[in-house]
Amino acid sequence: MPVRPASGTDAPEIASLHAQCFAEAWTGEAFERLLQSENVFALLAREASSNRATGFIVVRVAADEAEILSLGVAPRCRRRGLARELVLAGAATALGRGARELFLEVGVDNAAACGLYRQLGFEERGRRRGYYARREAPSQDALILCRALPIAAWESGANSTSLPA
């Protein structure tokens, strides 16, 4: 699926994908505001046949550090390597903007995302206790993960780090 840079006009589609991926949805206005920042970029994947948006990544670059602010793939399009493609493309764009390390926060029990980042060679740099508040479940710790850039596609093999499975 083609992955392309997104602009402010894509904000409603990114918000709609975000709502399919997260319990606490961000609004289209929130994405539009984020994308107005010079140091934030987003990439959007679309189905070639229908042009429907299928996945997105939003990244902020500050000096030589980048952070994945959000990443999601439509439920019907998962387990086809799309998130891996989005992270690799986001990492390459961040590298081009001067970043040397890519950070993110992920819930400790988000098995899909932890599996993805483990495969891409991310390492644990810290933990925020009770970071994700949840309405009907105990709050969840967040892991702070980091990956040195660049990420070569050939490096993205399974079990390439020691993150918890």
Ligand SMILES: CC(C)(COP(=O)(O)OP(=O)(O)OC[C@H]1O[C@@H](n2cnc3c(N)ncnc32)[C@H](O)[C@@H]1OP(=O)(O)O)[C@@H](O)C(=O)NCCC(=O)NCCS
């Ligand atoms: C996490 C998410 C982005 C993964 O998207 P995806 O396109 O299905 O992921 P990929 O197909 O690229 O998977 C790459 C690897 O991640 C791991 N992975 C993906 N989904 C997984 C799952 N459900 N369980 C375990 N490992 C999983 C696997 O190692 C996979 O490689 P493999 O298919 O060769 O085994 C998607 O599940 C999602 O949108 N979840 C909700 C939002 C979210 O949690 N975002 C991340 C916040 S940090």
